[in-house]
Amino acid sequence: MRRLGISVYPNHSSVSEIKDYIDLAAHYNFKRVFTCLLSVEGDKEAVVQDFTDVITHAKEKGMEVIADVSPKVFGELGVSYKDLTFFKEIGADGIRLDMGFTGNEESIMTFNPQGLNIELNISSGTKYLDNILSYQANSDKLIGCHNFYPHRYTGLNYDHFIETSKQYKERGLVTAAFVNSPSAHIGPWPVDEGLCTLEMHREWPIDVQAKHLWATEVIDDVIIANAFASEAELKALSEINPYQLTLTCELEDSIPQLEEKIVLEEFHFNRGDVSDYVIRSTQSRVKYKGHEFTPFHTPDMKRGDIIIETSLYAHYAGELQVALLPMKNSGKSNVVGRIVEEERFLLDYIKPWQKFQFQLKSKRGE
Template structure:
């Protein structure tokens, strides 16, 4: 099951603000929490006091908290990789190793008696995971998560992201990556120019970022990296279908009820005998056979347009299509809407027999 998560930085907000954010996220179906122990100061008791109340609240809500750490943090807190009781005392679900050790340590950590998950960095593109796997870890306790990048232009390239993610998926390791809220004002570091894994996501609506990550089929969990995402953003993410691409669309003002129903309520999948010009969802023409589809809006066609053939096209009447290229309109096809421009790139992820859907846009998130 694919999951959604949020991030909490205890030292950057009040306890009340953090607890309220956790409860709000939980109400919209979020079940993961990322938090950061990279810049800890003080003794163990102080650290436990700052984090435990937040983690306990998350646990009450059934949310899984993973704390980001590094070998330096282990040294500062006097923790050994052979004894993870400190993190058990925090009641954490697991720990994320920002830098990691040599491989054998990570392998040993996956056999901790508390069942803590050991999450490793996915973004470096080295043979780090292969090295850990050579030491025969307990794979059930090994998961992966990409980095996030607060500096503009410093995020991962798409090709590198795919390469790194496939390394983990090839071993069947659960994966995660980060998206950035436009509403948020802080993360763990002073720089605040968005906080995403993929650089191409930095200016996109948060829903488009999440849809893209899920569409790659290489990311299991999507986590909002910066704080605080707005309630509108959390609600929209919580409403996403995490298993199929659901495009945000704007429908034309004069769309008839039947055409609206076809777009928004029918089950869509691309035909197997694919066209380079359009995605074709043909079941609606079967269901509505005999229904008259009158031409009402037949301009020339642009990539991303939603099309429904009229009765002038005979047995094609009622078929829904999505334009992949600009085309001349014969006058027999209605343009009934359009995919939002920020999501046009997601059309490239619709393969033969791929399922997909549409949601009518209300406002940009």
């Protein structure tokens, strides 16, 4: 199951603000909450009460709550890895170990009688997971989550992100990563230069970040790292199909009604016998066999152009294609629209038999 999540920081925002944000996120079907005990300072009893109030409210909305901790936090709270009762008492469903122990301690934690999930830091890139499993951990209680990075240029390298995430996916563990809300400015630390897992995402639209993470097929849960994301951003994320790549497009003003229907309403998948030049969705040529597809816009093709073949191409008439490389137009191919520039890189993630769909640009952020 692939889910959406938010992050909240009770030591940096009022409890009432956070509850309102949780309500809004729950309305848009967000199912996870990340919170951070790493930077907690001040009156411990008051801090614990605030966290408990927030976590209780999130649980009432059907959301899973994971609290970020470290061995240092264990010491400050007087908690032992052998007894995680404290985290159950504040209502958490699990704890994320930002920094770990030696491996044996984590394995012992996976047998906690409170039933808490133990979330590991995926980003470190060591054999940390293998080490924990070598101590015969209960893998059913292990999940993984990447770091986020508030300092510009310190986010993860893409290849490292893929490599480390695969270690967890290959073990069948749930994985998570963070995206940045351009409109949000609250995180666990004073630095505010965006908050994301992948450095390449820092300036991207939030929905494109999420589409990318899901397109990699190594991430299950996508969590907004900073608070408070706007309602438009929450809505945009909620409208993404995490299992079917959705490409935002613009269509020609002169596009006929049937061609528009083929782009926006038909079920698309790439043929198995793939081409270097085009992604081919061929079912529309079968469904609309006999329809006269006439030329109306036949310029040379560029990467990201959406093409529907005309009847001049005989039995190819009505076939939808997406250009991967520049091509000369014979005058028989209608360019009916194009993928928006910021999403054209996603075409590289469409594999043989991959299912995909289109949405109009106007729907983003409405």
